[in-house]
Amino acid sequence: MADAGEVQLKRGVLELCVLAFLSRGDNYAYEIATYLAQEIDMGEGTIYPLMRRMQGDGLLEDYLVDSSSGPPRRYYRLTRGGRARLVEQRATWDRFSRSIDRVLKAAK
Amino acid sequence: MTRADFIARLRRGLEGLTAEAAAAIVADYESYFADGRRAGRSDEELAFALGDPKLVAAELRLEADVANWQGTRARGAAIRTVAGVLGLLALDGLLLLPFALVALLVAASFASAAVAILYGAFTLTFGLFDEPAGGVLAAVLNGIGRIAGGIAGLAVCALLTGLLADGCARYVRTHRRFLRPRAIPPNTAGNSSHE
Numbered sequence: 567m568a569d570a571g572e573v574q575l576k577r578g579v580l581e582l583c584v585l586a587f588l589s590r591g592d593n594y595a596y597e598i599a600t601y602l603a604q605e606i607d608m609g610e611g612t613i614y615p616l617m618r619r620m621q622g623d624g625l626l627e628d629y630l631v632d633s634s635s636g637p638p639r640r641y642y643r644l645t646r647g648g649r650a651r652l653v654e655q656r657a658t659w660d661r662f663s664r665s666i667d668r669v670l671k672a673a674k
Numbered sequence: 675m676t677r678a679d680f681i682a683r684l685r686r687g688l689e690g691l692t693a694e695a696a697a698a699i700v701a702d703y704e705s706y707f708a709d710g711r712r713a714g715r716s717d718e719e720l721a722f723a724l725g726d727p728k729l730v731a732a733e734l735r736l737e738a739d740v741a742n743w744q745g746t747r748a749r750g751a752a753i754r755t756v757a758g759v760l761g762l763l764a765l766d767g768l769l770l771l772p773f774a775l776v777a778l779l780v781a782a783s784f785a786s787a788a789v790a791i792l793y794g795a796f797t798l799t800f801g802l803f804d805e806p807a808g809g810v811l812a813a814v815l816n817g818i819g820r821i822a823g824g825i826a827g828l829a830v831c832a833l834l835t836g837l838l839a840d841g842c843a844r845y846v847r848t849h850r851r852f853l854r855p856r857a858i859p860p861n862t863a864g865n866s867s868h869e
Binding site: 594595596597599600603609610611614615617618619635637639640 | 699701702703704705706708709710712713723724725730733734737
């Protein structure tokens with residue numbers, strides 16, 4: 567079970583994770599939710615509000631695809647703004663994690 | 675909780691949003707259940723993973739209010755945003771209240787059991803080494819009685835602590851705020867359902 571610090575850390579990078587996941591191809595919320603629940607151990611219900619917010623911020627757009635079983639699926643894809651945000655956030659993350667690595671190595 | 679239960683509670687929680695906004699959100703969660711079923715998960719398990727629908731709805735409503743406020747800077751939107759935050763806190767508070775009460779009860783029982791044992795020990799030693807009013811035997815029995823009562827009290831405390839821990843565990847599992855760690859349903863712990 568994650569502690570408060572880990573939750574804080576994930577909060578900051580969740581958007582980055584969604585951007586990275588969608589950069590591999592369009593997908594629907596359930597797939598994103600279960601993938602991230604598995605990879606970074608976060609609540610599946612978290613994804614839906616986040617997708618709405620990211621859509622509101624112009625990072626994602628959605629379109630409906632008919633499904634053979636059940637209702638049509640809402641797929642998400644990155645917008646141009648979403649791709650730009652991914653590049654920018656990834657650079658920030660790389661810089662940040664390198665710094666932290668250095669600090670941790672120095673601490674021995 | 676069944677899918678229908680979850681959706682009904684979610685819908686109720688979304689009152690106040692425009693009909694289209696609420697319908698879009700409900701459709702999201704409907705498709706979550708549909709996709710989850712296709713992946714072979716039970717409704718129970720899916721609802722569990724989502725958490726309390728009342729909280730999910732409160733967060734989504736708050737999300738909409740914030741967007742509205744940032745978009746329009748209208749006073750009504752600001753008030754709704756603040757009310758939404760307070761509402762979420764109140765929901766949290768209401769959920770936490772039973773635990774606070776049980777925690778208080780546990781603390782009080784521990785304290786009174788400890789006092790009983792200490793007082794019993796005092797009566798006992800005092801009875802052995804001094805000349806108590808009712809005679810040595812009465813004082814010794816009195817002390818032993820108090821100590822036994824205190825030990826029984828400690829047993830009750832252990833029981834209450836167990837209840838409290840159970841309650842907290844349930845709280846942590848059902849109450850999934852943003853980014854709370856994923857719940858692991860009891861029957862599928864360990865094997866992920868993600869393909």
